[in-house]
Amino acid sequence: MRVDKRKLYHLDWYLIINGLALFAIGLMNLISATSSFYSGSYSFIIKQLVAFCVGVILIGVIINVDYRSIASRSHVVYFIVLATVVLVLVWGMAAGGARRWISIFGISLQPSEFIKPVLVLLLAGILHEKKREKALLGPGDIVVPFVWTLLPFILILLQPDLGTGLIILLVALVMLWFVGMKKSTYAILIAVGTFLPLIAWRFVLKPYQKQRIYTFLNIDADPLGVGYHTKQAMIAVGSGKFFGKGYMQGTQHKLQFIPEHHTDFIYTVFAEEWGFFGSIIFFLLFITFIRRCLRISQDAYDDLGSIIAFGLATIIFLQFAINVLMAIHLAPVVGIPLPFISYGGSSLISVLVSVGLLLNINMRRYMF
Amino acid sequence: MRKGDKPYNSRFYARPRGAEYEKVMKDGSLPDKYRWCKWVLILTMVILSLRLWHLQIMQGNEMRRQSEMNRIRIKKIIAPRGVIYDRMGRVLADTRPSFNLYITPEDIKDFNQTVDGLATLMGLDREEIIDKLKAASGFPSSFPVKIKSDISMDELAKVEANRVYLPGASIQIEPKRNYPHGTMMAHMLGYVSEISNDELKKKEYKAYSPGDYIGKYGLEKMYESYLRGIDGEKRVEVDAMGREVRTLDMKEPIAGNSMYLHVNLDVQMAIEKMLDGKRGGCIALEPKTGAVVALVSRPAFDPNTFASGITKEEWRAITTDKAHPLQNRVIQGRYPPGSTFKVLTALMALQEGLINEHTGFSCGGGFPFGNRVFKCWKKGGHGGVNVRRGIVESCDVFFYNVGLKLGIDRIHKAGSSVGLGKPAGIDLPGEASGLVPSSEWKKKTYGVPWYEGETVSVAIGQGAVWLTPIQLVQLSSFVANEGITFKPQLVDKILGPDGKTLKIFAPVVTVDMKLRKDVFRIVKEGMQGVVNEPNGTAYGSRVENVHMSGKTGTAQSSTLEGGRNLGDHAWFIAFAPSEDPGIAVSVLIEHGGHGSSASAPVAKAVAETLFTVKPEIKEASAGASR
Numbered sequence: 001m002r003v004d005k006r007k008l009y010h011l012d013w014y015l016i017i018n019g020l021a022l023f024a025i026g027l028m029n030l031i032s033a034t035s036s037f038y039s040g041s042y043s044f045i046i047k048q049l050v051a052f053c054v055g056v057i058l059i060g061v062i063i064n065v066d067y068r069s070i071a072s073r074s075h076v077v078y079f080i081v082l083a084t085v086v087l088v089l090v091w092g093m094a095a096g097g098a099r100r101w102i103s104i105f106g107i108s109l110q111p112s113e114f115i116k117p118v119l120v121l122l123l124a125g126i127l128h129e130k131k132r133e134k135a136l137l138g139p140g141d142i143v144v145p146f147v148w149t150l151l152p153f154i155l156i157l158l159q160p161d162l163g164t165g166l167i168i169l170l171v172a173l174v175m176l177w178f179v180g181m182k183k184s185t186y187a188i189l190i191a192v193g194t195f196l197p198l199i200a201w202r203f204v205l206k207p208y209q210k211q212r213i214y215t216f217l218n219i220d221a222d223p224l225g226v227g228y229h230t231k232q233a234m235i236a237v238g239s240g241k242f243f244g245k246g247y248m249q250g251t252q253h254k255l256q257f258i259p260e261h262h263t264d265f266i267y268t269v270f271a272e273e274w275g276f277f278g279s280i281i282f283f284l285l286f287i288t289f290i291r292r293c294l295r296i297s298q299d300a301y302d303d304l305g306s307i308i309a310f311g312l313a314t315i316i317f318l319q320f321a322i323n324v325l326m327a328i329h330l331a332p333v334v335g336i337p338l339p340f341i342s343y344g345g346s347s348l349i350s351v352l353v354s355v356g357l358l359l360n361i362n363m364r365r366y367m368f
Numbered sequence: 369m370r371k372g373d374k375p376y377n378s379r380f381y382a383r384p385r386g387a388e389y390e391k392v393m394k395d396g397s398l399p400d401k402y403r404w405c406k407w408v409l410i411l412t413m414v415i416l417s418l419r420l421w422h423l424q425i426m427q428g429n430e431m432r433r434q435s436e437m438n439r440i441r442i443k444k445i446i447a448p449r450g451v452i453y454d455r456m457g458r459v460l461a462d463t464r465p466s467f468n469l470y471i472t473p474e475d476i477k478d479f480n481q482t483v484d485g486l487a488t489l490m491g492l493d494r495e496e497i498i499d500k501l502k503a504a505s506g507f508p509s510s511f512p513v514k515i516k517s518d519i520s521m522d523e524l525a526k527v528e529a530n531r532v533y534l535p536g537a538s539i540q541i542e543p544k545r546n547y548p549h550g551t552m553m554a555h556m557l558g559y560v561s562e563i564s565n566d567e568l569k570k571k572e573y574k575a576y577s578p579g580d581y582i583g584k585y586g587l588e589k590m591y592e593s594y595l596r597g598i599d600g601e602k603r604v605e606v607d608a609m610g611r612e613v614r615t616l617d618m619k620e621p622i623a624g625n626s627m628y629l630h631v632n633l634d635v636q637m638a639i640e641k642m643l644d645g646k647r648g649g650c651i652a653l654e655p656k657t658g659a660v661v662a663l664v665s666r667p668a669f670d671p672n673t674f675a676s677g678i679t680k681e682e683w684r685a686i687t688t689d690k691a692h693p694l695q696n697r698v699i700q701g702r703y704p705p706g707s708t709f710k711v712l713t714a715l716m717a718l719q720e721g722l723i724n725e726h727t728g729f730s731c732g733g734g735f736p737f738g739n740r741v742f743k744c745w746k747k748g749g750h751g752g753v754n755v756r757r758g759i760v761e762s763c764d765v766f767f768y769n770v771g772l773k774l775g776i777d778r779i780h781k782a783g784s785s786v787g788l789g790k791p792a793g794i795d796l797p798g799e800a801s802g803l804v805p806s807s808e809w810k811k812k813t814y815g816v817p818w819y820e821g822e823t824v825s826v827a828i829g830q831g832a833v834w835l836t837p838i839q840l841v842q843l844s845s846f847v848a849n850e851g852i853t854f855k856p857q858l859v860d861k862i863l864g865p866d867g868k869t870l871k872i873f874a875p876v877v878t879v880d881m882k883l884r885k886d887v888f889r890i891v892k893e894g895m896q897g898v899v900n901e902p903n904g905t906a907y908g909s910r911v912e913n914v915h916m917s918g919k920t921g922t923a924q925s926s927t928l929e930g931g932r933n934l935g936d937h938a939w940f941i942a943f944a945p946s947e948d949p950g951i952a953v954s955v956l957i958e959h960g961g962h963g964s965s966a967s968a969p970v971a972k973a974v975a976e977t978l979f980t981v982k983p984e985i986k987e988a989s990a991g992a993s994r
Contacts, residue, residue, distance in 0.1 A: 238423040238431025255607040276424040
């Protein structure tokens, strides 16, 4: 299948430039986060660049295929990804007490990252079909989407990876809200929504996850464990003051006071070195990026495109918001990567796949 | 789009742009949720900005301070203590590098893990570590607390290998006091040890902190302020494990001042050899300046034990030893001077004109006085004795008579005026006074009057007269110098770390007493005879080529150990050469028996070392000081 030259012309350059800017900032930040005062290891940067190239190639492939064709085959991809998630649970590599990675030809992959865009595609297809029949979804209509969501949700919780699990659950809910539901559906969701956390607290959450929530509520109760890390993260952010300590000058992360400072706590590195001023610009870049995604959703050729784009925008937004809120102690500590910025090939490729889908939808907004 | 409107077909339905946009959205199947999205994004931005404003602007300074505190530690660099040399520049005390184990409370992650881990690795008591941490509780938690000094290479390897499991533990290389000659000169040099909690509370130790070493004995204590030096400090950046990452800036420590002593290591070693295995003391000094050439007290202790951080067991062993190794017998041991005291009795009787060179008394081996008979050491008696022979042969009866003529108060006055019964003023801490009794003293102390019979005893250095070896060396000097004594001084000069002389200790006259010339001549002739005449009590210790003058003493002791009398104390005081005295010596050997046989050979060894060239001694000393 060849791409119409005119369609290339319709590539959303705003989205591309905005995304590139975020990635460039992320790469620059990663160099600082992964080097000490004396020596730097470029292996992180090289891996990140390789993942970026893979992502760009995937974008090239994705934009060549009409998103409707992709959506119609999304259940195939969905099951493949789900199978790898199961594989991870069986054979996966453990790191930090969790089985999240699988090694294929020497490349470590985190399949749960890919479930996010794939689930959006699948749900969008299903919801779009439902919407063709009725304006508002009744309680019965949300059963199937929930089954598709809960399947990976449970598998991911087993890893355990509470962060990714929460994201996909929230995305599903937001997408339901987006397509519109009956009042009765809302009522049922709210009822389940109040009971589920109680059940989760009693049966699902692991002690360390509960500990994180306790710690979030009372940071001083755990001055040496998670509380210590949260406190050090806040000190890192706060010590940046208005203009920051300067690039490569962040002592909090360079001297290892921040755990996971190149993945989940990457924002603290940026805030420490660039301060309030840099952070505001950084936030604005994210907000404009998400605005752009929503615009694509708004301008999509059809409802399917709108729903997909909205779901993808939601994923990026939720990851951004929760990650930053966690770093500044407005949310409990959960392992969620910051799109474009955190180190991690799977996360970056997953984000770039989303970008590819968004470009795809945008290119085809004038189809006749 | 409401239900029942035209069928929705996404494939053929293109949404118009521009002006029709709003309308189409409202007619479409999807409700317009984008307005909500706009508000969600704005709300997110507002929340994030406000929180950041709070953290980075309002709390920014505090957070910056905390991040600095996190990473910057001020570490003390301990100044090496000043080196102590003998008069020829041979090292008596210096410093060597040692490894010390510290705990920085702030860096501890799990208190029990670190403390128990170290306790197991180092074979320490958990309580011991906690006590040390408690002692430093008044200091900031970033202050490293010394747990163990001078750990072995083996222990060092164990700690380094387990550093990951022992957050907060660190090892510092620091200078440690080293005494190359071990127990030799222990009482003179003294020792350094960790400052105690009680000392820390005192005002004069305000500049010290826990774990600091401080001179606690001997010269180390006396000249603490000169020897100590000024500690430097460096600001280092540490990581979350408390490991040093880099040094930010540094104030170099300034080494302590070095000290040159008057001590001659050869003489010191000759005496140490003679006194080996005995209890006693010996001091040799230059009568013309008061410069102390050697000072030995036995038994001794090894000051290196203290510098390495003495254990409770080692300390208990030293303090409960019946031989009292920590006592400096030369300046703290008080003994009846025995016959050496006769020198003073003779001097004063001659000066007062109570006797002259030819005055004679008859010795029949005993002296009846009151209702008892005071015996002479020579059972058969000496026959007719004058003062010269009285000294040479140490006739007791002669001095019983002279003593009675003098009376106790004149003996007391004479003793005081030559410095007996009071500290000689040597530059060591803790010198004892001793006692030369007077009738007034007895009245005051016991409330009873003095009896003449006691004077008889005192005249030959028995009874209530208690003197230290250093006081008797001053008596010897007094005779050698014919009326002048100098304050005994160990330190010659103090040099700054740059080699410049800071302080020179000039001789200080302590006694200057004008006696008639012939008084000294007569007494000196007697003392010369003691060593150099066949009937002299120390004839066996005469020195080839050099004339030594001396006086033996055998002081009765009633010390019992295990129900057995340990025997008399052996004394010998001397100066040499007789013609132009360059050295004065006083030797005491506790329970050594006769002064002539036990103590005089020590003085002989001193004179030989100084005034006759003996190849084997030179070689031996060169070997030992290497």
